[in-house]
Amino acid sequence: MNFSSFVKKIGLAIASLLFVVGSLFITAAPASAETVTVKMGSDSGQLVFAPKVVTIKVGDTVKWVNNKAFPHNVIVIDHPELSHKKLAQKPKAELESTFTEAGEFSYYCSPHRGAGMAGKVIVEG
Numbered sequence: 001m002n003f004s005s006f007v008k009k010i011g012l013a014i015a016s017l018l019f020v021v022g023s024l025f026i027t028a029a030p031a032s033a034e035t036v037t038v039k040m041g042s043d044s045g046q047l048v049f050a051p052k053v054v055t056i057k058v059g060d061t062v063k064w065v066n067n068k069a070f071p072h073n074v075i076v077i078d079h080p081e082l083s084h085k086k087l088a089q090k091p092k093a094e095l096e097s098t099f100t101e102a103g104e105f106s107y108y109c110s111p112h113r114g115a116g117m118a119g120k121v122i123v124e125g
């Protein structure tokens, strides 16, 4: 076997190996991530997150949407990287966080914390 046909064989072997490994990754990938919507302010205008508690899976996203009695924000306790300190001022304004670790994440709205506007995201592994 001369050198160039050897290189071609190795190249083919690597290409097919990469193909096999690549397909393994595709089949091993978890079901596509989902987005769960939480309203900020109930339809009747109460200072609450609705629903108050959501259960999601690792990799899913929570989208908080301005509904009533805004401005609101989302402060996830001990998780500034998941928080949205800046107030959502406009109708239908959206805040989003993707949860990449399992656990329970309590959060509140800072202008309305005193009124009990708080919620929880339960992230299942």
Ligand SMILES: [Cu+2]
Residues within 6 Å of the ligand: 047, 071, 072, 073, 109, 110, 111, 112, 117
């Ligand atoms: Cu609020």
